[in-house]
Amino acid sequence: MSALSGRRRWTVGRVAHRLAVAVLVLWLVAPFAWMVVYSVYPSTNLRATPMSFDPGDLTLTEYADLLSDPSFLLPMRNSAVVGAATTVLCMLLGSLAAYSISRFRFRGSQTLLLSMMTVQAIPAIVLAVPLFVLMRDFGLYDTLVGLVLTYAAFILPLVIWMMVSFFDSIPVNLEKAARIDGCGRLGVLRRVVLPLSGPGFAATAIFAFITAWSDFFLAKILTGPDAETLPVRTASFQGLFAMDYTAAATAGVITALPVLALALVAQRWIVQGITEGAVKG
């Protein structure tokens, strides 16, 4: 009797748990799914009462139009370049800085680490004008280089923080062994530490890419027509008197797809990386 009751409790609990997960997934996926629906149906179908989801009306015209429109392709290319360059720069500098902080004991290392995070607490809006003036005076306004440097300044501290925790979790004895076998400091980093912190490295790189790829506010302030990025271009489908929902939804899907693909491909690394970084070895 009690075994049966226990089993029933277990079953009810399991069903409730799965239901809760299903609701949560639905809640998270619904906005994206709705955006996809908006991108493949003519807006007249969705404004009709009741809405019409006739499969015969499905169309990819907006995708074809946007992906052949130079004014959309340029921001797309800009976002890809800025995202990739920011990621490479941040991972290169961030790994070296994080390794130094993790392995070398020097005066002020913890203060340095903390102060980097303090900078993160300053709202971007407060830095908008100084950044604009800096970019303008160095001739970097509306350039991809200016945007990459700006993003790197914002993302690098977080990259360092994340990488420090990954490096801390790697036993120092492995490095000592490599040193005994003749590896120099950089050799140890390249041959031992980085391969062992691969999942963490991947998770951090993806985080850096997504942050740079999806930024809207700084790109809006620091770019004009030449270095315009995808989020800024997507927002332009809303005007003062009009909103092109289909184009905006299509651009939204196109913007989200690379991030989604990256997350799916690197899912295992991301989870592994996050859990590895959570505990010190």
Next chain:
Amino acid sequence: MPAPHRTLTRRALMGGGLVLGGATLAGCVSPSGSSDTASSGALEATGDAGGEISILDDNTNSVFKNGLIDTFQEQTGITVKNYEMANFNDLHDRFATMFAGEDSSYDVIMTWAGWSAEFGQAGWLQEISQDALPSDVIRPALDAVSWDGKVYGLPKFASVQTMFWNKEHFERAGLDPDAGPQSWEEFVAAAKKLTTDGRYGYTCDMGNPAGAYQNFLRTMLLCGGELYDSDWTPQLDSEAGVEAMSKLVELFRVHKAMDPASLQITNASDLVEVFAQGNTSIVFNWPFQWSVATQKGAKTSAETVGNGLLPGVNVRSASIDGSEGYAISRFSENKAAAMKWLEFASSATSQTEIVQQEGWFPVSQEILQDPATLEALPVVETYQKSTEYVTKRYGTPWSNELDQLLSVHVNRAMNGKEEPQEAMTAAQQELEPIVEKYLG
């Protein structure tokens, strides 16, 4: 893209950051204006001008990039080095950043009543002398480029809301298709009769803060009210304010003649579509409603769309203004040439294109009186009549904050969560300290 140029100073960096940070977080710029950046005097009429200018516009008008810039260059000898069209919603932050950084990259910027007030009060727009205003410009259209008695630009088109109705729906409902409702009572009666066949008689766009403000303000003006008294004391809880809120609530909740989608529709173009697809019978909308409702693909046509003055509650009519204009940046290094652009945009040459190609109302007297204008845009006739009645927008430096707070109470009232009186009293109490903050 022009190469921005100014000298980098620590003061500019620190000051700019603080100004923009604080200002944008508050929703606007410098509440009391900044004396150190105040305009150094009104711009007088310009004689000869030359050189280059750069213009930052929104994406409402295409006629400039599609030929008018070339005409301007030929007429004046001034080179338009850069003409950039940007999304309206991005412009506010870009302008605020550029102005705070004392940037001279753009000589001319697009503006409307709210920004003219906000940036004008901050001292970031060049004031224009009354003597420098072209005599052909329709004076009420200057509202979009003025604040506190000062003019900061020239209008590029006029936009006033009028009433559009579907004549076929009227005929089927036994209403006179050629005469729209002349008063609010007639309008409510018609909207109730037209609410049939799974369709609502009336639809509006109050789904976002700006829309809620516009719909409320329009009704308040139709009730014969004023949003502020002569000292800028808000009048939301006045008799007219409460009556306006009550009329909207009754239309929706008592008469059930307003489409519930009205509370979700966030912009005029959606409303335009609802009407053009025959999904509602009456809308109060901007002039471009006409061109969309009569174009290919619409279920309405020039023969089936009626247009007239908005029906008043305590006055015959009134309306709200949505005009846009151009202003000159205080930091422009070629203000004389910039002024030439402003004059050109409001001139008969440009206005003809704006009316005939895009369906906006003209700001030039000559074009307004031209029979060709009426032929191209029949609703101009209603616009001419509307000039006999009050048309306001009340663009202020606190416009964003007002939109936000008012929309909360308008929505609560529309959903029955607050009584109209209660909603207006609360909105009044919230608005008073905001106005005080700006005007001191």
